[in-house]
Amino acid sequence: MLPLQTKPMHIQELETPAIVVDLAVMESNIRSMAEYCQSHGFGLRPHTKTHKIPAIARMQVDAGSRGITVAKPGEAEVMSGAGLDDILVHYPVFGDSKLDRLAVLARERKIILAVDSPVTAEAISRAASRAGSSIRILVEFDSGMRRCGVASPDNVEALAQQIAKLPNVTFSGITTYPGHIWDEPAHQGSAVAELSAKFQAILDRLRRSGFECEIVSAGSTPAARSSHLASQLTEIRPGTYVFNDRNTMGVGACTLADCALRVLVTVVSTAVSGRAVVDGGSKTFSSDRWISGTKNGFGLVVEHPEVEFATMSEEHGTLELGDSGYSPKVGDRLTIVPNHVCACVNLHDQLHYHRDSIVEGAWQVAGRGKVR
Ligand SMILES: Cc1ncc(COP(=O)(O)O)c(C=O)c1O
Known part of the structure; x- marks a missing residue:
């Protein structure tokens, strides 16, 4: 916090360069995304990489988010240290010392990790066993961005089978990052229909092997408000929406x-x-x-x-x-x-x-x- 001001300070008195956030606009962004999700009956787990500020994450949770998303263990530690819980680390975290840190956090907090390889799933299981904690795992699939995620329903099922055999971890669902959907929201129908079909094919494949998904996760800011067109989703993870930016404006997802x-x-x-x-x-x-x-x-x-x-x-x-x-x-x-x-x-x-x-x-x- 700033030292107490003797008189109100106008933003034009700040030394520059300075970042300023209009609270009324940010609150409205937080509220309207939460209302969109509530009205369609799925959850919101905002990606906090946009702000990296626990107080804003708290405002998002108070507005109805079920938890938060982060990318790196260090971000999870910052958020957890400020009392935030139900943290999805949506990143293929590699390395025992990083996983040990997350496994220690998981003693007190609900921690979920996204994985796309058995190597990572096994390392998470070993770390959770060492810490005496339990970690939920989502299998990430590639829905078209070609960044992370296994390719096919069979690959998702095979990884779920491997996770199910590991101690101290639970297979909890599936996830993807649809960062390739970069059309105006009004023109996202066919891309989201394709995404929805991919989710359905994976869910059908998993069901045949006896797996149920508690979490079915996707979401970016440009595609956030088309999420109701993918009926399989249980939650979405937009991050940028909290502030928005010129790229979000350019794609027509904000003004x-x-x-x-x-x-x-x-x-x-x-x-x-x-x-x-x-x-x-x-x-x-x-x-x-x-x-x-x-x-x-x-x-x-x-x-x-x-x-x-x-x-x-x-x-x-x-x-x-x-x-x-x-x-x-x-x-x-x-x-x-x-x-x-x-x-x-x-x-x-x-x-x-x-x-x-x-x-x-x-x-x-x-x-x-x-x-x-
Ligand atoms: C895995 C994951 N989920 C969600 C998001 C949030 O997307 P956006 O920045 O469009 O809000 C990102 C953004 O990089 C991401 O990498």
Whole structure:
């Protein structure tokens, strides 16, 4: 938290670059996703890699999420340390020391892991046996992204059979990350129908061998609101929706008004004609591209959307003024919506939160850098 202010501070008084989060917009994003899931009768397990902040995870749980998702053991430790429970570690975690840490957490917390290989499942079982705990396992299948996950219903069944023989672990269901669904929500029907058919084929195969799935998990932010078209799902795991970003906007899954997080910057140089430099570059925004748009530019300049945030070095962000009519002056303050909010947040120690532009406090990004 910030030291107590003697007078209310406007966000424009913050030193830049600074990340600011509009609480009203974030609360509305949290609420509306929870309501969507409730209205369709499946659960929400938000991926907390977007914010890495336990207080926000708590708000998501208080709004009705059944648990949370993380990628790495270090993130699970941060969330667990803050009292969060029912944590899905959706990553093929490899290495005894990492699994030992998760197995120790599993003495006090419900821990679920996603796996796509018997090597990992066996290592989880050994770690849980050493710790005297029990870990639930989901088998991950590849629904089209070609990143992780076994290929076929037979492969899922074979892995479930192997898990069922291991001590201190339980086969609890199936999961996939449909990160390849990257169309406008209105045009996702056929991709989600394909996803649903894949889930059904796996569930039928498992049922024939006597396996029931307590958890059937998928979900990303772009595809989140098409999830009701896959009737097999018991829960979804969107993460980015909590803040949204320029990529989410580009794919049509949110509007600018839904973007809760902005980066405040200051113009620090106008010496080169036709350009201006702001005080944040790749160490402020990350170098992630606008993959749902023209592929150009590193963020949306809210006050001058026609200005292109064209290039970056580590601490310099270069704006191409083009025909925008904007004549920047050193000291001008600008507001930028980052392309990829998750990568951006992970570069910062603190996020300031505000209502109607008055700063109410700051969260530490407690899970930043927790890549192990
Ligand atoms: C396994 C997994 N589940 C869920 C998500 C959340 O997706 P999104 O960032 O689109 O909200 C991600 C994102 O990387 C992921 O890797």
